[in-house]
Amino acid sequence: MSDSSDKCSSVINLLVSQLDKGGFHEIHLEKMVAEHPGCEAELRDFYKSWKELEIIEVPEPSEAMHARFYKSLSEAQTQVEPKVTFTSVWHTFNLWLQNLAQPIRWAMVAGVFVAGLFVGKIAFAPEKEQPFLVSQDIKPAELLYAGLNDKVSASERLLGIQKINQMEKPDDKVLEALYQVLSNDPNTNVRISAVESLVNFAHLPNVRQMLIKSIPQQESPLVQLALAEAMLMLQEKDSADEWRKLLSSDHVEVDVKHHLEETLETILY
Amino acid sequence: MSKVQSGDLSKMGLLYERYNRDLFAYFFRCCGDQTKSEDLVHSVFVRIIKYAHNFEGHGQFNYWLFATARNVWYDEHRKKEPVKKSDSWDHNIHDTEAVHSPEEEMQKKERKHLLIKAMTMLAPEKREAIELSRFQGLKYKEIADLSNCSENAIKSRVQRGLLELKEIIQKLEN
Numbered sequence: 001m002s003d004s005s006d007k008c009s010s011v012i013n014l015l016v017s018q019l020d021k022g023g024f025h026e027i028h029l030e031k032m033v034a035e036h037p038g039c040e041a042e043l044r045d046f047y048k049s050w051k052e053l054e055i056i057e058v059p060e061p062s063e064a065m066h067a068r069f070y071k072s073l074s075e076a077q078t079q080v081e082p083k084v085t086f087t088s089v090w091h092t093f094n095l096w097l098q099n100l101a102q103p104i105r106w107a108m109v110a111g112v113f114v115a116g117l118f119v120g121k122i123a124f125a126p127e128k129e130q131p132f133l134v135s136q137d138i139k140p141a142e143l144l145y146a147g148l149n150d151k152v153s154a155s156e157r158l159l160g161i162q163k164i165n166q167m168e169k170p171d172d173k174v175l176e177a178l179y180q181v182l183s184n185d186p187n188t189n190v191r192i193s194a195v196e197s198l199v200n201f202a203h204l205p206n207v208r209q210m211l212i213k214s215i216p217q218q219e220s221p222l223v224q225l226a227l228a229e230a231m232l233m234l235q236e237k238d239s240a241d242e243w244r245k246l247l248s249s250d251h252v253e254v255d256v257k258h259h260l261e262e263t264l265e266t267i268l269y
Numbered sequence: 270m271s272k273v274q275s276g277d278l279s280k281m282g283l284l285y286e287r288y289n290r291d292l293f294a295y296f297f298r299c300c301g302d303q304t305k306s307e308d309l310v311h312s313v314f315v316r317i318i319k320y321a322h323n324f325e326g327h328g329q330f331n332y333w334l335f336a337t338a339r340n341v342w343y344d345e346h347r348k349k350e351p352v353k354k355s356d357s358w359d360h361n362i363h364d365t366e367a368v369h370s371p372e373e374e375m376q377k378k379e380r381k382h383l384l385i386k387a388m389t390m391l392a393p394e395k396r397e398a399i400e401l402s403r404f405q406g407l408k409y410k411e412i413a414d415l416s417n418c419s420e421n422a423i424k425s426r427v428q429r430g431l432l433e434l435k436e437i438i439q440k441l442e443n
Contacts, residue, residue, distance in 0.1 A: 009428075016428045020402065020409050049431045053403055055381050056388070058294040065307040069289070069314055073281055076318045155282045 008039035012046050019050060063188045067222055070158055070189050074196060077162055141177035144185075154187040161193045165200055175201065179210040183217045191218075195226045202234050215242040216249075221256040228263040240268050281321075285314055288334055291405060295338055298400050301389060312341045335401060336415040346393075387437040395430030398423050 015032060018024050029047050033040045144160050152160075164170055164178065175198070182194040201207045211230060218224050224246070231239045243264055247257055261268070289310060296306035316337055388396060394416070401407040402423075409423040416423065 012428055012432075013424065016424050019427075020424070022406075045435065046428075046431060049435050050403065052380075052384065053388075053399070055377065056298060056385055057381075058297045059303055061289060061293040061307055061310065062303070065293070065310060066289070068307075068311050069285055070282070072311070072315055073285075073318065155286050158282055 008036070008042040011036045011039040012042060015043060015046060063220075063222060066189050067192050070193055071196070074162060074165065074193065078165065141174045144177040144181045154190055157181070157185065157187070157190045158193055161190070161197050165197050169204070170201060172206075175204070175207060175210065179214065182210070182214045182223075188220045188222050191220065191223045192226045195223065195230055199230045199233065208234065208236055208238070212236065212239045212242055215239060216246055216251075218246075219251050221253055224252065224256060224260060225263070228260050231267060232263055235267070237267055240264075243268060281314075281318060284317075284330065288331065289314075291331070292334065292338055295335065295400060295405060296342065298388065298404065299342060299393075299396065301385060309338070309341055309345065312345075313338050316341065331405070332407065332411050332415065335405060335407065339397070339415060383438050383441050384434075386441060387434050390437050391430055391434060395426045395433065398426035399430045399434075402427055 011032070015029075018028065018032075029043065033043055036043065141160075141164075144157055161178070161181070164174055167174070170178075178194050178198050182191055182198065185191050185194065195211070198207050198211055202211075211227065211234075215227055218227060228243075231243075243260070246252060247260060252260065292310050292313060293306050296309045297303065300306060313334070317334070391399075397416070398409075398412055401412045402409060409420045409427070413420045413423045
């Protein structure tokens with residue numbers, strides 16, 4: 001290393017520290033150059049190298065990456081569904097109560113008793129019961145319909161589908177919302193999640209028909225493949241005609257067509 | 270993140286939407302391969318879903334995210350041979366080109382090509398220090414914490430890394 005480089009090493013070190021603070025611009029460089037004229041070339045070279053890194057462009061990650069993540073998330077969520085039992089709630093409450101001072105503890109017990117009376121009164125009033133249950137079922141469906149009009153984000157629609165996945169028996173309105181999403185949602189990840197969600201309820205009447213009806217409407221290779229895998233898993237031979245129509249149309253790319261034919265072999269032939 | 274830790278995985282989607290591109294860019298600049306970068310991003314988020322309870326709740330989430338990304342990257346390279354460089358980079362450079370005036374575009378492309386090659390030829394710890402400070406906005410102190418070394422060591426890696434980058438580019442040009 002030359003003498004001037006050695007001498008300027010500490011000046012460059014100062015520049016490196018300044019860069020860490022953020023908001024460093026040309027004007028700050030000029031100030032440093034004015035303060036250290038003997039290291040002008042080194043300072044300018046170093047800053048140029050730092051700035052030049054900007055020209056490395058990074059492509060956008062693919063839709064497949066997003067779809068893969070949401071699939072993993074959905075699987076993890078089904079596995080880690082928290083089980084809230086009366087015993088676990090009572091245990092947590094009891095532990096918390098034991099940590100409180102004696103007078104506060106008695107005040108809390110009295111408070112819980114009074115609250116219990118109110119809750120009991122509300123819970124046993126017959127006219128209040130129905131709206132609660134209905135709103136619980138409708139909410140995710142409304143979320144999905146709102147998504148079709150671009151009123152909610154893709155993440156929120158995916159959350160809506162995750163909520164539906166947790167239902168034991170979604171009603172017709174919810175299933176219809178899933179079908180509408182599968183047929184019309186602009187986001188591929190959301191449509192793939194709708195396929196997976198409908199497969200969860202394939203034992204219910206109409207769900208298989210919904211999946212079959214949606215086949216000709218799909219133009220995304222990822223959704224086509226997701227539907228093909230769903231049909232294979234369900235061994236849904238009634239879907240054969242729709243697949244044949246799709247495969248003979250212009251809506252399937254050559255590579256995807258080959259893959260679909262392989263996947264659907266047991267259904268088509 | 271605290272909701273994810275307490276078992277509410279539905280919030281994980283929001284974290285993913287916020288950070289997936291940064292993370293993808295981090296891996297892409299390390300290896301230049303789109304498919305591989307996407308696989309690594311997936312591995313990181315799978316680990317986060319699995320080990321969310323290990324997040325200590327203090328410090329920024331992106332710091333923890335890049336610490337996980339770093340581990341995933343090193344795990345990957347413990348198993349396999351070093352990253353192949355030029356081929357995958359060449360492929361992706363063409364994918365991301367914007368069209369400008371032909372001469373300018375050619376010069377810019379050549380320069381970019383050199384810079385990318387030089388980045389992949391840099392020692393991993395120097396490349397990482399540059400990547401995390403230049404593109405991911407982490408402070409040297411944060412990079413030092415996740416790399417288990419001193420802040421001065423990171424400063425030195427950034428400084429030497431950039432000087433070496435220039436030297437590598439000069440060698441490649443000749």
